[in-house]
Amino acid sequence: MKHLPKTPVILAAAGILLLLAGDLYNSIGFLVCVLGCVLLLCAWLLGLRYVSRNGSAKTKRIAKVVKILTFTALFAFLVSFVWVEGLILAHDDGTENPTAPTLVVLGAGLNGDQPSLTLIARLQTALDYLNENPAAVAIVTGGQGAYETVTEASAMAKWLTRKGIAPERIYLEEQSTDTRENLRNAREIMTAENLPGPIAVVSNSFHLYRARLLAGQAGFEAVQTLSAPVPKVPLRWLTASVYLREYCSILLFYAKSIF
Numbered sequence: 001m002k003h004l005p006k007t008p009v010i011l012a013a014a015g016i017l018l019l020l021a022g023d024l025y026n027s028i029g030f031l032v033c034v035l036g037c038v039l040l041l042c043a044w045l046l047g048l049r050y051v052s053r054n055g056s057a058k059t060k061r062i063a064k065v066v067k068i069l070t071f072t073a074l075f076a077f078l079v080s081f082v083w084v085e086g087l088i089l090a091h092d093d094g095t096e097n098p099t100a101p102t103l104v105v106l107g108a109g110l111n112g113d114q115p116s117l118t119l120i121a122r123l124q125t126a127l128d129y130l131n132e133n134p135a136a137v138a139i140v141t142g143g144q145g146a147y148e149t150v151t152e153a154s155a156m157a158k159w160l161t162r163k164g165i166a167p168e169r170i171y172l173e174e175q176s177t178d179t180r181e182n183l184r185n186a187r188e189i190m191t192a193e194n195l196p197g198p199i200a201v202v203s204n205s206f207h208l209y210r211a212r213l214l215a216g217q218a219g220f221e222a223v224q225t226l227s228a229p230v231p232k233v234p235l236r237w238l239t240a241s242v243y244l245r246e247y248c249s250i251l252l253f254y255a256k257s258i259f
Helices: 006-021 027-054 057-090 117-132 152-162 179-193 205-217 234-258
Strands: 102-105 137-141 170-173 199-204 224-228
Touching: 006 027, 027 057, 027 234, 057 205, 057 234, 102 117, 102 179, 117 152, 117 199, 117 224, 117 234, 137 152, 137 179, 152 170, 170 179, 179 199, 179 205, 199 205, 205 224, 205 234
Parallel strands: 102 137, 102 199, 137 170, 199 224
Antiparallel strands: none
C-alpha cells in the first residue's frame, strides 16, 4: 500500500494544532477545540477510505470493521446529542411565577474584575427579581479563576450594590470552582445564616437543566429557577459554544452518577 495522501495528514496535523491552541474553559477556545475534533474526524474518515480501497485484503477487512465501529459511534453521538439538547431546551424557560425568598446566583467568568457578558445576563435577571421582591436575598457564588483578579462572588456583589441592592441582602460564597461547589457551598451558607427556602437558582437558559440536577444533589428541595438569556454576539458563536459545552457537561454529569 502506498503512503497516505497529503489531505488526511494535513487535516490531522491541523486538528492537533487546534486542540493544543484551544481552551475547554473559554467559549471561543472551546469552539477551537471542537473544530480541531472535526478536522481529526475528517482525517480519520479519509484515511479509512484510502486504506479500504488500497490496502491488502486483510487490511481492507480490518478497515471495514473499523469503519462500522466509527459510524456506530457517530450515530450514538448524534442520538445522545439530540436527547441531551432536548432536555436542555425543555428546561430553559425557568419556573413560572417564582416566589423563592433566596436566590442562588451561579458564577461565570470574569474579564479581570469585570463580569463577562454571560455573567451580566445572570446578574441582571437577579437584579430584576430582587427589585420586584424587596424581602428576597441573594447568595452570589464563585471563587477566583485563571485570568481573574478577584473572586466572581465579590465582582457580582459589587455589580449588584452599584445597581442599588443593599449589601445586607447579599451573601458571598467565594470558594467554589464549579457549579457543583457553587450549590454545595450555598447550602452551607443558608444553614449558617438561617436563610429561608426554597431557593431559586439564577443562571442562563442553557444551564438550568444541569443546575437543577446539581441543586437536588446538594440537598435543596423544591428548587425554582430563573432563566437569564444567552448574550447575543456576532455570528451567534457564543450560543453555539455554550450549548455544545453544556452537552459535554451533562454527559460528564451522568457518567459520574453511574461510575
